Amino acid sequence: MTRPSDPEQLAAGVLAGDRRALARAITWVENRHPGAGDLLRRIYPQTGRAHVVGLTGAPGVGKSTLAAALARHLRQQGERVGLVAVDPSSPFTGGALLGDRIRFSHGPVDDGVFFRSLASRGQVGGLSRAAGDVIHLLDAAGMDTVLVETVGAGQSEVEIMRYAHTVVVVLAPGLGDEVQAAKAGILEVGDILVVNKADQPGADRTVRELRQMLDLGAPRDPGWKPPVLETVAGSGQGVDELAGAIRRHRQHLAGTAAGAQRHRWQAEEALRQQVLARLWERLQGSRRWDELAEAVARRALSPGEAAERLLADLGDPGAEEPAAGRRSPVA
Amino acid sequence: METQRATTTPAPAAGGRIRVLVAKPGMDRHDRGAKVIARAYRDAGMEVIYTGLHQSPAQIARAALEEDVDVVALSILSGAHNTLIPRVCEALREVGLDDVVVLVGGVIPAEDVPRLLEAGVARVFGPGSSTEEIVAFTRAAVARRRGETA
Numbered sequence: 001m002t003r004p005s006d007p008e009q010l011a012a013g014v015l016a017g018d019r020r021a022l023a024r025a026i027t028w029v030e031n032r033h034p035g036a037g038d039l040l041r042r043i044y045p046q047t048g049r050a051h052v053v054g055l056t057g058a059p060g061v062g063k064s065t066l067a068a069a070l071a072r073h074l075r076q077q078g079e080r081v082g083l084v085a086v087d088p089s090s091p092f093t094g095g096a097l098l099g100d101r102i103r104f105s106h107g108p109v110d111d112g113v114f115f116r117s118l119a120s121r122g123q124v125g126g127l128s129r130a131a132g133d134v135i136h137l138l139d140a141a142g143m144d145t146v147l148v149e150t151v152g153a154g155q156s157e158v159e160i161m162r163y164a165h166t167v168v169v170v171l172a173p174g175l176g177d178e179v180q181a182a183k184a185g186i187l188e189v190g191d192i193l194v195v196n197k198a199d200q201p202g203a204d205r206t207v208r209e210l211r212q213m214l215d216l217g218a219p220r221d222p223g224w225k226p227p228v229l230e231t232v233a234g235s236g237q238g239v240d241e242l243a244g245a246i247r248r249h250r251q252h253l254a255g256t257a258a259g260a261q262r263h264r265w266q267a268e269e270a271l272r273q274q275v276l277a278r279l280w281e282r283l284q285g286s287r288r289w290d291e292l293a294e295a296v297a298r299r300a301l302s303p304g305e306a307a308e309r310l311l312a313d314l315g316d317p318g319a320e321e322p323a324a325g326r327r328s329p330v331a
Numbered sequence: 332m333e334t335q336r337a338t339t340t341p342a343p344a345a346g347g348r349i350r351v352l353v354a355k356p357g358m359d360r361h362d363r364g365a366k367v368i369a370r371a372y373r374d375a376g377m378e379v380i381y382t383g384l385h386q387s388p389a390q391i392a393r394a395a396l397e398e399d400v401d402v403v404a405l406s407i408l409s410g411a412h413n414t415l416i417p418r419v420c421e422a423l424r425e426v427g428l429d430d431v432v433v434l435v436g437g438v439i440p441a442e443d444v445p446r447l448l449e450a451g452v453a454r455v456f457g458p459g460s461s462t463e464e465i466v467a468f469t470r471a472a473v474a475r476r477r478g479e480t481a
Contacts, residue, residue, distance in 0.1 A: 020427055023399040031347030094348065095373035101394060102383035115397055119348075119378045 007035040011042035017142045019114065026116055029133040040133055043140040050082070050139035051250050052146045054164030056186060059152025061172040062196040064103035066233035066242075067149045071104070071113055073239045074145050080112045082138030082146040086128050089119040096120075100149060114138065120151055127151070127159045132270060135163055158189045162269045165262070166249045168192045168242070171210070173202035187213070190226055192245050198230035198238065221258045224249065288313050349377040349473050351402040354391045355384050356419055359409035364436055368404060371462035372469070388415070392422035395431060401473045407437040413446065420451035432472045436460070 010028070013021025025043075028036045053070075055063050064085065071081045085100035096119035104115055116138075118128040127150055128134075138146045150160050160167055169190030187193065187210075195206050210228045219225060227245050231238030253259030283289060292306040301309075353369045355362055362384055369379045380398045382391065395403050405419060416435055423431055435447060436456045444455045453472055456465055 020396060023397055027347065027350075027399045033347075089378075090373065093374055093376040095376045096378045097369055097373045098378060098380045099383075101380055101398075115394075117378075117380050117398060121348075 007038035007042060010035070011039050014039075014043055014137055014141050015046055019111065022114060022137060022141045023116070025137050026130075026134050029137065030118065030121070030128070030130045036133075040136065044136060047136045047139040050135075050143045050146045051166070051246075052135055052139075052148065052164045053246055054148045054150065054160035054167045055170055056150040056158075056160050056167065056189075057152070057170035058172075061170045062233045063149050063152070063170050064100045066170055066194065066196055066231060066239075067100075067147050068104040069231075069233045069236050069239045070242060071115075071147055073236070073243050075110065075112050077243070079144040080142055081114075082135075082141070082143035083113065083115040083149070084118060084131065084134055084138070084146065085115070085149040086118045086120055086131065086151050088151050089121050091122070094121070114141070114143065127163070131159075132163050132273075158186060161189045162266055162273075165253060166191045166246050168194055168246070170194045170196050171206060172197045173200045173206045188217070188220060191221075191224065191249050192242070193226055193228045194231050194238075194242060195228065196231050196233050199232045199235075203230060221262075223256050223258055224252050282314065283310050286310070286313065349402065349470070350380065350398060350400040351377050351404055351469070352380045352382065352391070352395050352398055352400045353404045353406065354382045354386050354394065354419075355406050356386050356388060356391060356415045357407060357409045357411050358385060359407070360384060361408045362406070364408070365404075365406035368406065368436060368462065368465060371466055372404075375466045375470075377469075388418040388422035391419050392426045392428065395423060395428055396426045400431065401476060402432045402434060402469055404434045404436065404469075407435065407439075410438075412437065412439055413443055416447050416452060417450035424451070430476055432469070432476055434465070434469065434472075436465070 010021055010025050014025050025039060027033075028039060055067050055070075057063055067083060067085065071083050074081050083104070085098070087096055087098045087100060089096040098117035098119060100117055101115060116134065118131065118134065120128045121130075123129045127148070131148065135146050135148065148160065148164060167189050169187055169192070171193065173195065193210055193214075195203055195210070197203070198207075207228050207230060214226060214228070229238055229241055229245060231242060233239070253262065288310055292301065292310055295301040296303050296306050349372075351369075351372050353365050353372070355365050365381070369381050372379045380394065380400065382394055386394075391403065391405075403419070403423065405416060407415060409415075412435065420433055423429070423433065429451075433452045434454055434456065435452050438458060439447070439455050447455055454468055
């Protein structure tokens with residue numbers, strides 16, 4: 001059997017929901033294959049239909065088990081579900097041990113679910129650099145919901161905000177006190193807070209503290225007060241309520257200015273990241289880079305001055321577009 | 332946009348990082364061997380997807396497809412290799428993954444090895460195999476596969 005090897009074929013396969021094409025397309029995006037840009041350009045107009053749900057939280061709170069339980073539940077409701085689970089790469093070898101499938105190993109053997117493990121590949125913030133594009137691919141392949149499970153996150157891994165429509169922050173009883181909770185930036189990104197392992201001692205107290213904390217701060221979205229839910233992912237308890245809360249949040253976004261604002265902000269963030277990545281690659285590859293870095297090291301120039309000079313040297317290169325098969329995407 | 336410089340890790344091969352599915356088909360509960368080899372692959376710079384215990388051939392094939400792996404490494408100690416391994420190879424072919432490198436590790440009697448190779452296994456590693464040997468064989472097999480199918 002031959003694999004699709006050009007962007008047009010691969011895009012057609014993804015859009016038709018072909019699972020092998022989807023798997024290969026994700027690999028292209030991860031490896032920054034020369035055809036990946038063309039592929040993404042072709043599928044992007046067909047994205048925007050899936051609801052993207054991020055699950056984040058500290059290591060060990062049960063994100064994987066909860067993601068698997070949620071995927072099963074949504075599948076039972078007839079949805080097509082994409083699951084993306086990110087685990088860290090080793091900073092030394094670049095290798096990675098991706099174990100999130102273990103929690104999903106008793107899931108349905110069914111074409112309505114597509115699970116992909118991603119290594120973070122040096123990206124900080126709890127996701128992989130390719131995560132946004134992988135979400136687009138799953139969306140284009142016809143998934144109704146895309147669940148994204150981040151690397152076990154601490155207090156600053158809030159990258160998921162850039163991609164998810166609904167962010168679920170998962171906690172467990174007895175992980176840090178009230179003050180810790182109030183400080184944690186990760187809680188502020190949560191549209192839904194879940195206390196998993198709610199059958200363990202201290203769950204009620206954790207729920208109470210979270211509710212008190214939410215009462216103190218101004219919510220990110222004035223029209224949406226994040227619910228605090230209890231689940232036992234292992235037994236499926238509370239998963240129905242979580243799915244319901246996600247559905248309500250989706251409806252909330254669809255009907256309010258806050259939802260439109262969030263979409264717009266995410267589009268701007270995606271654009272900003274692309275601009276920065278391209279700019280960085282060009283600067284780093286430019287002749288002046290070494291020279292100016294050396295000048296900064298000698299204290300001859302401040303980093304700010306050197307940056308100004310680098311940018312000035314870029315001049316006005318005009319629009320940079322891939323040459324082959326240009327076609328303006330449908331808005 | 333494809334050029335990536337100044338990474339702290341060695342540049343990936345032309346086809347990107349080697350991805351390996353480490354799976355345990357069948358009912359035995361001894362996953363130490365699987366964990367050792369998963370760790371060795373990781374330390375060799377590969378991305379390893381570990382599926383956990385008790386995987387059916389269909390589940391293994393599904394995972395290999397979704398994860399777009401180069402290699403499926405099967406660890407089996409239950410003694411059921413003569414039936415299970417060919418069924419995994421068959422399941423991989425059924426989903427179109429006839430070019431994935433299939434490796435087997437475990438206690439396999441010498442007289443059973445030819446049958447497994449015939450079923451589609453690239454190599455069988457017995458209990459005495461070193462992780463270095465397995466990693467080196469895997470790299471070479473993936474390089475051949477990528478050269479042939481790129």
